[in-house]
Amino acid sequence: MNQSDAELIQRIMKRDSEAFALLFDRYIGHVTDHLTRMLRDAGAADDVAQEVFLRVWNRADQWSGAGAFQGWLFRIATNLALNHLRWH
Amino acid sequence: MVVSDCDEFGVESLAVALINEFFNTCSAIHPDADSLADRVAKGPVSPAGAPSAGYLALVNRLGHDGVVASLGDEGVAFKAKRSGDLKLARAVAHPWLSSGMLSHVGVADSAEGEAVQEANVRLEQMIANGAPQVLVERATDTLSERVQEFYAALITREHLRFESRVLFSGRSVMTPNKHFKHDQIGVPEEMAWALFGPFAARELGSDIEVKKRSKKAAQVLDGLMARMWVVGTRAPALSPTSLMAFHPVRVAGDAIQVPILCSKLMDGDFDGDQMALILPVTEEGQKSAQDHLSIVAHLTRDPSLIGREKVHPMHDAMFGLAHLSMTDAGLKELEKVAGESLTRRGKFLDKKHFIALLERVRAGRGSEAALDLSERLQRKGFEAAQQTGASMGAFLGGSLDLPEPPEGDGVDEWRSYVDEMAAEVSQFNHFEDDEFGVIAMLAECGARGNWEQLRQYVAPHGLVYNAARELTPIRHGWRDGLPVDELLARTVGARMGLASALAEMIEVSRDVAKQSAPSGYGVLSRARRSDNPGVVFARAAMKGEVDLLADAYSRLFVGIVD
Numbered sequence: 001m002n003q004s005d006a007e008l009i010q011r012i013m014k015r016d017s018e019a020f021a022l023l024f025d026r027y028i029g030h031v032t033d034h035l036t037r038m039l040r041d042a043g044a045a046d047d048v049a050q051e052v053f054l055r056v057w058n059r060a061d062q063w064s065g066a067g068a069f070q071g072w073l074f075r076i077a078t079n080l081a082l083n084h085l086r087w088h
Numbered sequence: 089m090v091v092s093d094c095d096e097f098g099v100e101s102l103a104v105a106l107i108n109e110f111f112n113t114c115s116a117i118h119p120d121a122d123s124l125a126d127r128v129a130k131g132p133v134s135p136a137g138a139p140s141a142g143y144l145a146l147v148n149r150l151g152h153d154g155v156v157a158s159l160g161d162e163g164v165a166f167k168a169k170r171s172g173d174l175k176l177a178r179a180v181a182h183p184w185l186s187s188g189m190l191s192h193v194g195v196a197d198s199a200e201g202e203a204v205q206e207a208n209v210r211l212e213q214m215i216a217n218g219a220p221q222v223l224v225e226r227a228t229d230t231l232s233e234r235v236q237e238f239y240a241a242l243i244t245r246e247h248l249r250f251e252s253r254v255l256f257s258g259r260s261v262m263t264p265n266k267h268f269k270h271d272q273i274g275v276p277e278e279m280a281w282a283l284f285g286p287f288a289a290r291e292l293g294s295d296i297e298v299k300k301r302s303k304k305a306a307q308v309l310d311g312l313m314a315r316m317w318v319v320g321t322r323a324p325a326l327s328p329t330s331l332m333a334f335h336p337v338r339v340a341g342d343a344i345q346v347p348i349l350c351s352k353l354m355d356g357d358f359d360g361d362q363m364a365l366i367l368p369v370t371e372e373g374q375k376s377a378q379d380h381l382s383i384v385a386h387l388t389r390d391p392s393l394i395g396r397e398k399v400h401p402m403h404d405a406m407f408g409l410a411h412l413s414m415t416d417a418g419l420k421e422l423e424k425v426a427g428e429s430l431t432r433r434g435k436f437l438d439k440k441h442f443i444a445l446l447e448r449v450r451a452g453r454g455s456e457a458a459l460d461l462s463e464r465l466q467r468k469g470f471e472a473a474q475q476t477g478a479s480m481g482a483f484l485g486g487s488l489d490l491p492e493p494p495e496g497d498g499v500d501e502w503r504s505y506v507d508e509m510a511a512e513v514s515q516f517n518h519f520e521d522d523e524f525g526v527i528a529m530l531a532e533c534g535a536r537g538n539w540e541q542l543r544q545y546v547a548p549h550g551l552v553y554n555a556a557r558e559l560t561p562i563r564h565g566w567r568d569g570l571p572v573d574e575l576l577a578r579t580v581g582a583r584m585g586l587a588s589a590l591a592e593m594i595e596v597s598r599d600v601a602k603q604s605a606p607s608g609y610g611v612l613s614r615a616r617r618s619d620n621p622g623v624v625f626a627r628a629a630m631k632g633e634v635d636l637l638a639d640a641y642s643r644l645f646v647g648i649v650d
Contacts, residue, residue, distance in 0.1 A: 017220035024223070043203070047210065050210060051210070
């Protein structure tokens with residue numbers, strides 16, 4: 001049975017890399033598409049996507065659980081994309 | 089300017105000394121480039137030797153991927169060393185050696201190098217942060233891709249070509265000059281002082297007069313320009329005559345002025361065409377330009393240039409010659425110029441007649457005599473054309489009694505009409521007629537255009553395929569103008585023609601590049617033939633191979649001029 005995002009985040013907070021892999025597979029395509037549209041550069045989008053998921057791994061505890069996980073994830077992606085545009 | 093044109097024909101067919109001049113002695117990346125103008129002003133400059141500027145640049149690039157190339161008495165020895173100073177967070181597959189792993193990279197100061205560094209930092213951070221395997225693998229793949237891209241950009245075939253930004257060169261738009269001899273070229277005032285100023289300073293003993301551009305300096309400048317050779321080149325260079333040597337003449341204005349006789353050789357139709365001039369600064373380069381690239385040298389090497397209609401009087405001049413030959417008095421004038429008797433086969437002498445005459449003269453008296461005759465005929469032709477006062481009316485062909493076009497759209501009736509019209513127009517032979525005779529003679533004598541173009545000028549074009557690939561009649565000719573719908577239908581074919589012309593040009597370039605590929609089996613020759621030259625160098629380094637520089641291309645590339 002598919003585990004929900006919230007359940008996977010709970011496991012990730014306990015450093016469960018299997019749960020992270022599931023979440024990664026679930027969202028990497030969407031996040032990369034979103035970043036490619038923002039950055040108009042597939043290579044840069046791939047780089048930033050990796051940083052987005054590294055942040056999820058390191059800061060999973062910062063998701064309050066109040067809203068959809070996807071919203072939080074895309075907010076991270078958008079902020080990192082804006083940073084990228086600022087510095088490149 | 090950048091010279092790559094001379095690379096296209098292979099070193100065997102062109103002047104070796106000149107390629108060394110452009111690629112090495114006058115290369116803007118040569119270590120002594122900054123002092124070249126001063127050295128020229130002080131005295132004769134010797135050709136630069138080995139290692140050449142281009143070879144040094146290649147060696148520097150190879151160093152980034154762990155290949156050491158050393159030029160010695162035996163040739164170029166290739167050895168492997170540990171790649172550069174950047175330690176990779178994880179070893180990745182070697183882009184050039186299928187069995188090897190790469191732990192270090194010597195990232196050059198380039199966009200690709202920065203991308204490797206960024207990807208490496210990210211992977212380091214992931215490993216340090218204990219990131220999950222899926223992320224580390226992804227970051228490792230990215231690093232591997234960036235390394236691949238860095239290596240792909242590091243050594244390409246372009247780095248093995250005779251290509252360099254050349255000092256003592258200039259570029260401008262070209263215009264025709266009917267007063268120049270076939271071995272002269274007009275160099276704009278500013279360019280003339282920039283290119284030849286250091287030579288004038290050498291002759292005067294100092295650059296004081298040259299800087300003031302005094303009368304005395306101008307006299308010296310003009311005198312030495314008349315003795316020197318400058319190489320003119322046009323891109324894209326698809327034939328050997330795209331590089332031609334001339335005696336420069338200082339002219340007013342900003343345009344380079346080309347003798348009319350050479351315009352076809354250089355593919356110049358003067359619609360904004362640009363041309364570059366490169367000045368060989370060594371005695372060897374000057375001699376090589378004269379011996380290999382002057383129009384006389386080109387014609388001696390390739391006598392078919394006459395038969396291929398490259399050096400005969402054209403356009404107005406051809407028209408004038410044909411017109412002059414219509415009368416017995418005119419024919420006698422031409423016989424005087426030609427130095428032999430001439431016989432009309434029709435109403436006048438045409439292009440074929442003059443080409444045959446020039447071929448006879450070249451075979452009997454040599455290239456210079458043939459070119460001189462071509463030039464004399466050209467002058468006579470221009471003069472005669474001017475005296476005719478011939479012009480073209482806006483309603484050309486109005487006096488012709490042409491059949492009426494069909495009223496319907498039937499394919500068969502339009503086909504018949506076009507055939508009938510073509511026969512009617514091409515049977516015209518009233519060349520003395522002031523109305524249609526002038527332009528008809530232009531086509532008939534080979535000066536310009538052809539009968540099909542004349543038909544399309546005066547009469548409806550007939551059937552063409554429109555954008556929907558349907559046959560549709562064009563009911564008007566160029567003289568009367570085409571309505572929008574007909575013009576759109578007509579331009580489908582024109583656009584297809586342009587596309588196929590472009591495809592043809594690309595094909596020709598490929599053929600030329602293939603023909604000029606070096607045939608040797610040394611490392612440099614193999615690398616230049618390879619789509620991925622870095623692999624050739626890496627394998628040679630692993631084996632400790634020595635390139636004995638057995639072929640002319642490789643010797644010249646490293647700077648050895650035999």
